Amino acid sequence: MGKTLAEKILSKKSASDACAGDIVIARVDLSFVQDTTGPLTVRQFQSGSFERLADPEKTALFFDHAAPSPNRQLSNDHLLLRQFARETGCPKYDVGSGVCHQVVAEALARPGDVVVGADSHTVTAGALGAFATGMGSSDVAIVFALGKTWLRVPESIKITLSGKFSRGVGAKDLVLQLIGIVGADGATYKALEFGGSGLANLNMSDRFTIANMAVEAGAKVGLFPTDKVAQDYLRSQGRPDHYQPLAADDDASYEKTINIDLGALEPMVAKPHQVDNVAPARELKGTKIEQVFIGTCTNGRLEDLAIAAGILKGKRRHPETRLIVAPASPKVLLEAIGAGYIKTLVEAGAIILPPGCGACLGLHQGVLADGESCLSTANRNFKGRMGNPEAFIYLGSPATAAATAITGQITDPREVM
Amino acid sequence: MLKGRAFKFGDNISTDHITPGRLAHLRSNLPELAKHVLEDADPTFASRVKAGDFIVAGSNFGLGSSREHAPLVIKMAGVSAILAKSVARIFFRNAINLGLPVLICDTDGINDGDELEVDLSKGTVNDISKGQKLTFGRLPDVMLKILDEGGLLPYIQKYGDFKL
Ligand code: SF4
Numbered sequence: 001m002g003k004t005l006a007e008k009i010l011s012k013k014s015a016s017d018a019c020a021g022d023i024v025i026a027r028v029d030l031s032f033v034q035d036t037t038g039p040l041t042v043r044q045f046q047s048g049s050f051e052r053l054a055d056p057e058k059t060a061l062f063f064d065h066a067a068p069s070p071n072r073q074l075s076n077d078h079l080l081l082r083q084f085a086r087e088t089g090c091p092k093y094d095v096g097s098g099v100c101h102q103v104v105a106e107a108l109a110r111p112g113d114v115v116v117g118a119d120s121h122t123v124t125a126g127a128l129g130a131f132a133t134g135m136g137s138s139d140v141a142i143v144f145a146l147g148k149t150w151l152r153v154p155e156s157i158k159i160t161l162s163g164k165f166s167r168g169v170g171a172k173d174l175v176l177q178l179i180g181i182v183g184a185d186g187a188t189y190k191a192l193e194f195g196g197s198g199l200a201n202l203n204m205s206d207r208f209t210i211a212n213m214a215v216e217a218g219a220k221v222g223l224f225p226t227d228k229v230a231q232d233y234l235r236s237q238g239r240p241d242h243y244q245p246l247a248a249d250d251d252a253s254y255e256k257t258i259n260i261d262l263g264a265l266e267p268m269v270a271k272p273h274q275v276d277n278v279a280p281a282r283e284l285k286g287t288k289i290e291q292v293f294i295g296t297c298t299n300g301r302l303e304d305l306a307i308a309a310g311i312l313k314g315k316r317r318h319p320e321t322r323l324i325v326a327p328a329s330p331k332v333l334l335e336a337i338g339a340g341y342i343k344t345l346v347e348a349g350a351i352i353l354p355p356g357c358g359a360c361l362g363l364h365q366g367v368l369a370d371g372e373s374c375l376s377t378a379n380r381n382f383k384g385r386m387g388n389p390e391a392f393i394y395l396g397s398p399a400t401a402a403a404t405a406i407t408g409q410i411t412d413p414r415e416v417m
Numbered sequence: 418m419l420k421g422r423a424f425k426f427g428d429n430i431s432t433d434h435i436t437p438g439r440l441a442h443l444r445s446n447l448p449e450l451a452k453h454v455l456e457d458a459d460p461t462f463a464s465r466v467k468a469g470d471f472i473v474a475g476s477n478f479g480l481g482s483s484r485e486h487a488p489l490v491i492k493m494a495g496v497s498a499i500l501a502k503s504v505a506r507i508f509f510r511n512a513i514n515l516g517l518p519v520l521i522c523d524t525d526g527i528n529d530g531d532e533l534e535v536d537l538s539k540g541t542v543n544d545i546s547k548g549q550k551l552t553f554g555r556l557p558d559v560m561l562k563i564l565d566e567g568g569l570l571p572y573i574q575k576y577g578d579f580k581l
Binding site for chain 2: 362
C-alpha cells in the first residue's frame with residue numbers, strides 16, 4: 001500500500017513503517033514558541049529540571065504577539081524569554097522580526113521536516129512539505145529537552161484542485177470555501193493533503209495561506225507536495241539546498257477526496273463568530289465595517305500587500321473605516337517599501353504597524369469598540385478575538401479587505417477592480 | 418470516583434472564550450488569569466464553579482489556539498474532568514498533558530446543574546439527577562499513561578523518555 005505525504009514523512013522521522021492510526025515517536029527538526037506561549041514552556045522546561053536543549057540550533061523563540069510590548073507584564077515575559085535564550089544558546093527572533101510562521105516559512109522549515117510549534121498556526125509550513133503542527137507549552141518543553149515527540153499518524157483527506165482563479169479571487173477564498181464544506185471540526189485529528197493540476201497555479205504565498213488555515217477545519221497538518229514553485233521559493237529565500245522533491249504515492253489511501261475547481265470560486269467571507277460560517281462577499285453587501293485589517297500569518301505577505309495596493313491605488317479609504325496594515329515580516333515590509341506598496345497604502349489612508357501579529361489577537365494595536373465590525377484578512381473570527389467580545393469579525397481576502405476599505409461596507413472586490 | 422455538578426456549554430467553545438488574547442498579560446500570573454476562566458462564554462462561571470465540578474460541552478470544545486493556559490485555568494478552577502462530544506486536537510493533548518481528564522461521550526442528555534459521578538477506570542458517567550448512565554470512549558494508551566502519571570512532565574520525569 002502506498003503512502004500519503006503524512007505517512008511518508010512520519011515513517012522517515014520515526015524510522016518505522018508509519019500508517020494512519022499508528023502512534024509514532026518522531027524526531028523533530030524544528031521546535032519553537034512565541035511570546036504568549038513561550039513563558040509557560042520555559043517554566044515547564046525548568047520545572048522538569050531540564051538544563052540543556054536537545055539541540056539549540058533546532059529551537060527558536062519568537063517575539064511577535066506583543067511586538068513591541070504594550071505593557072509591563074508582557075515586557076517581563078519578553079525578559080524571561082531573552083534570558084532563556086542567553087542561558088540555552090538558542091536563537092531568538094526579537095521584537096520586530098515578524099510573525100513566527102512567516103519567519104519559519106522564509107528561513108527555517110524544509111520539505112520533509114517535522115516542525116512543532118507552541119502556536120496553532122504552525123501548520124503554515126505544511127505548504128513547503130513539512131509535517132508542521134501546533135502543540136501546547138508542555139509538549140514543546142519536552143521537545144526542547146528531548147528533540148522528539150509522540151504523534152498519531154493522521155488519516156488524510158485529499159483536496160484535489162483544478163483550474164485557476166478568476167480575477168479578484170484568491171487562496172483565501174479557496175480556503176474559506178473549503179472550511180465551509182468541511183466544517184470547523186470536519187478534519188479534526190486528520191491531515192489535509194493538497195494535490196491536482198491546479199496546484200501549479202498556486203504560488204507559495206497562496207499555499208501558505210491555505211496551509212495556515214488547515215487548523216480552522218481542525219486538521220493536524222495541511223500538506224503540499226513540493227514542485228518547481230517550492231523549489232523557486234526556497235531559492236529566492238537564499239536556501240536552494242533545502243529543496244527536496246516530495247510526493248505522495250499514487251496508490252496512497254485517503255479517507256475521502258474533495259474536488260475544487262479554482263475557476264468556479266468567488267470572493268468569500270466568514271461571518272461572526274465561526275470560521276466555517278461562510279458566504280459569498282456579494283451577499284453581505286451593505287454590512288458596515290469600521291475597521292479593515294490586512295496582515296497576519298494568513299495574509300500579510302508581499303503578494304497580499306500587492307493585491308491590496310493594486311486596488312487602493314489612487315483611492316482613499318472610506319472616512320468612517322480605519323485601515324490597518326501589518327506586514328508579516330521585516331523582509332515583507334522592505335520589499336513592499338521597495339515596490340511602492342507601502343506608499344500607496346499610506347496615501348490611501350492606511351496605518352502601518354510593525355511586522356508582527358498586530359491587531360490579530362486583540363492584545364493591542366486595533367482593539368475594536370463595542371458593536372464595531374472588522375473585515376480582517378486573519379484566520380479567526382471567534383468572539384472576543386480582536387480584544388472585545390462585543391465586536392464582530394468578518395474574514396476575507398486582501399482584495400475583499402481593500403475593496404471594503406474603500407466603500408466602508410463589505411464589498412466583492414470585483415466591483416471596484 | 419469523581420463527583421460534582423455539570424456546567425453545560427454548547428458547541429465550538431474556543432480558547433478565546435476560555436482565556437482570550439486580551440488577557441495575555443496575565444499569563445504569567447495564573448491565579449489572576451484563572452479568575453477569568455470561560456469569561457466570554459459564561460461570565461458567572463468562575464464565581465460559581467466548585468472543586469470537583471465538570472464542564473459538559475457539545476462538539477469541538479477548545480478549538481483555536483495552542484495556549485495551554487486554557488486547560489490550565491480550567492484545572493485551576495477545580496474542574497475535575499471535561500465531558501464533550503468532541504474536543505479540538507491541541508486542547509485535547511494539552512489537557513491530558515496537565516493531568517486533566519477529557520472524556521468523549523454523548524453529552525446531549527446531561528443538563529446544566531445535573532449531579533454527575535464519573536468512574537475513570539470503568540469509563541462510566543452516572544447522571545444522578547437523571548438516573549442515567551453513559552459510557553465514554555477509551556483514550557489512546559499513550560494518553561492514558563500520561564494521565565496516570567498526572568501529566569506529561571511527571572511522566573517524562575519518571576520514564577526519562579516516551580515509552581510506548
Ligand atoms: S498573526 Fe494572528 S494567527 Fe498568526 S500567529 Fe499571530 S496571533 Fe496567531
